Amino acid sequence: MTAELDPQSPVHLAVDLGASSGRVIAGGMADGPSGGQKLVIREMHRFANHPVRVHDSLYWNVLSLWQNIQDGLTGAANEFDQVRSVGVDTWGVDFGLIDRNDQMTGPVRCYRDPRTNGILDKAFDRVPREQIFQETGLQFMQINTLFQLFAATEAGETSLEAARSFLMMGDLFHWMLTGEKSIEVTNASTTQMLDPRTKKWCVDLLDGFGIPHSFLCEPTEPGTTLGNILPSVSNITGLVDVPVVVPATHDTASAVVAVPADGFAPQRPDWCYISSGTWSLMGCELPAPKVTPLCGELNFTNEGGVRNSTRLLKNIGGLWVFQQIRQAMARRGHDVQWAEMAAQAADAKPFELLIDPDHGDFLAPPDMIDAIEAFAAKTGQKKPESPATLYRAALEGLALRYRACLAMLEQLTDSEIKTIHIVGGGSQNELLCQMTADACNRGVVAGPAEATAIGNVVMQMLGTGQLNSIEEARVLIRDSFAAKRFEPSDASIWDAPAERFNQLAAES
Incomplete structure (x- = not known):
C-alpha cells in the first residue's frame, strides 16, 4: 500500500x-x-x-x-x-x-x-x-x-x-x-x-x-x-x-534539488549527480562557481542552482541517441519497446561498437541508424550487425562518457566522488545504471525518476513556507521515494574500451 x-x-x-x-x-x-x-x-x-x-x-x-x-x-x-x-x-x-x-x-x-x-x-x-x-x-x-x-x-x-x-x-x-x-x-x-x-x-x-x-x-x-x-x-x-x-525553472536545477543526498552544496563533494533523460547533465553542487582556466579547458559549465549554489556540470548527449534509434527502427517497420531494447542490449556482445554521444554527427541527424553506420565507417569500425549492437553501443557510449566526466569532476573539485546519484527518467534503465557503476567503479543510487517534478514541488513548498531548507527537503525526499543501489562489478573490463573511447573522441 x-x-x-x-x-x-x-x-x-x-x-x-x-x-x-x-x-x-x-x-x-x-x-x-x-x-x-x-x-x-x-x-x-x-x-x-x-x-x-x-x-x-x-x-x-x-x-x-x-x-x-x-x-x-x-x-x-x-x-x-x-x-x-x-x-x-x-x-x-x-x-x-x-x-x-x-x-x-x-x-x-x-x-x-x-x-x-x-x-x-x-x-x-x-x-x-x-x-x-x-x-x-x-x-x-x-x-x-x-x-x-x-x-x-x-x-x-x-x-x-x-x-x-x-x-x-x-x-x-x-x-x-x-x-x-x-x-x-x-x-x-x-x-x-x-x-x-x-x-x-x-x-x-x-x-x-x-x-x-x-x-x-x-x-x-x-x-x-x-x-x-x-x-x-x-x-x-x-x-x-x-x-x-517560481521553481528552479531549468529542469536540471529542479532535478538536483531532489537528489536524495546528505547536505547541500559542500566545498568538497563526495557525491555527484546525473540528471538522466534526453540529455544527461553530470556534475556537482557547489557553494560558488569555478571559473578557472582548467574548467574552461575541460569545457565544464557553471550553472546557477537554488539558494545561490552553483551546478558545476557537463552537458552530455544523454538518451537522445537511444531514443532516436527507436524512432529509426519504427520507420523501418519495427515498433520496439524500451524494455525490449534494454533486454536485447543486455544480451548483446560488449564493446562491439564505440560511439560518442557528444559527437556532432548525432545532434540532429535525419536518421540515427544511418548516422551511426556512417560514424562506424568513418572511424574504422565494423558496421553494426544487429539492432541489439546499436542499442548496447548507445548505452555503453553514455557510460564511458560518464567515466570520463567523473575523472574531470574530481580534478576540478579536488575531491573523491564516492557515490553517483542518477535521477530522472534514465534512472529506470537498470542496464545503464549498472554500466555506469561498472564503468566508473563507483556506487550508483538510482532515483527518484520524477526528480524534476519533485524538485519543482519542493521549491514551491519552500516558497510558501511549508519547508525551511534544502536539507530538510532532501530528508523528506529520502523518506518518501524509494531508490535502488547498484554496486560496481567487473569494473576492470571497461579499462581498455575507455582508452579506445577517449582516443576515438579525441580524433573525431
Whole structure:
C-alpha cells in the first residue's frame, strides 16, 4: 500500500516540460502506510512534445504545450480542493520574444535548429573564446542562447527588432499564466549571457556580438511568488486566486534539488549527480562557481542552482541517441519497446561498437541508424550487425562518457566522488545504471525518476513556507521515494574500451 493524495489536502502543481514530453503533476503531503507524513506526487496529465520542422527550420509547438498545460491544470482543479500554487520548469537555452503589444513576435525556435551550425567559429572571430568563458563560466555548445541570438542577429531576423521582452521557456509559460514577465536565474544561467558570480547580464559581451539587451530584466530567484493566475486562465481551468511560485525553472536545477543526498552544496563533494533523460547533465553542487582556466579547458559549465549554489556540470548527449534509434527502427517497420531494447542490449556482445554521444554527427541527424553506420565507417569500425549492437553501443557510449566526466569532476573539485546519484527518467534503465557503476567503479543510487517534478514541488513548498531548507527537503525526499543501489562489478573490463573511447573522441 502506498500513500495517496487526499482531494481535500493542499497540493502544489508542477508543470514539467521536457524536450520529448510534458507533464502536469500534483504534489503534497499524505499519511504514509506505516505512519508519518510522506511527500506524494500524482501525474494529472501527460503529453508529447517534439519540434516541428518547417522547411529547414525547427520550432517548438508552444501553443499546443500551452493548451496541454491548461488541460492538466483543469484536471487538477477538478480533483483537488486546495491548490496552493503552480510552477513551471522546462529545458534550457530556448526562449520566446514579446513585442510592445504583449504578443509573441513569432514561433519559438528549437535549440536543434540548424541556424547555429558553424556559429562557434564565427563567434570566436568576433569575441575570443577565453573572454567569453571568463565572463560567463559556461560550457561551449552551439545551442546556447548566446549563439542562437548571435545567429539571429547575423541573419537580420526582424523578431529581434520587434522584441521588448525576452523570456526563457519557463518564464514564457509563467507570463501566459500571470501576465508577469520575469527571467528565473537557473534558466538564465544556461544562456551563456550571465555572470555566474554576480548573477548580472554580461552586457559588454552582448554588445561585442551586436545583440540587443534592453529586453532583459533582472533575474528572479527560485521560490519567488510571481503573482496570481490571470482571470482568463481561471475561467478555463477553474483555478481561482492561485499564485505562481517560481521553481528552479531549468529542469536540471529542479532535478538536483531532489537528489536524495546528505547536505547541500559542500566545498568538497563526495557525491555527484546525473540528471538522466534526453540529455544527461553530470556534475556537482557547489557553494560558488569555478571559473578557472582548467574548467574552461575541460569545457565544464557553471550553472546557477537554488539558494545561490552553483551546478558545476557537463552537458552530455544523454538518451537522445537511444531514443532516436527507436524512432529509426519504427520507420523501418519495427515498433520496439524500451524494455525490449534494454533486454536485447543486455544480451548483446560488449564493446562491439564505440560511439560518442557528444559527437556532432548525432545532434540532429535525419536518421540515427544511418548516422551511426556512417560514424562506424568513418572511424574504422565494423558496421553494426544487429539492432541489439546499436542499442548496447548507445548505452555503453553514455557510460564511458560518464567515466570520463567523473575523472574531470574530481580534478576540478579536488575531491573523491564516492557515490553517483542518477535521477530522472534514465534512472529506470537498470542496464545503464549498472554500466555506469561498472564503468566508473563507483556506487550508483538510482532515483527518484520524477526528480524534476519533485524538485519543482519542493521549491514551491519552500516558497510558501511549508519547508525551511534544502536539507530538510532532501530528508523528506529520502523518506518518501524509494531508490535502488547498484554496486560496481567487473569494473576492470571497461579499462581498455575507455582508452579506445577517449582516443576515438579525441580524433573525431
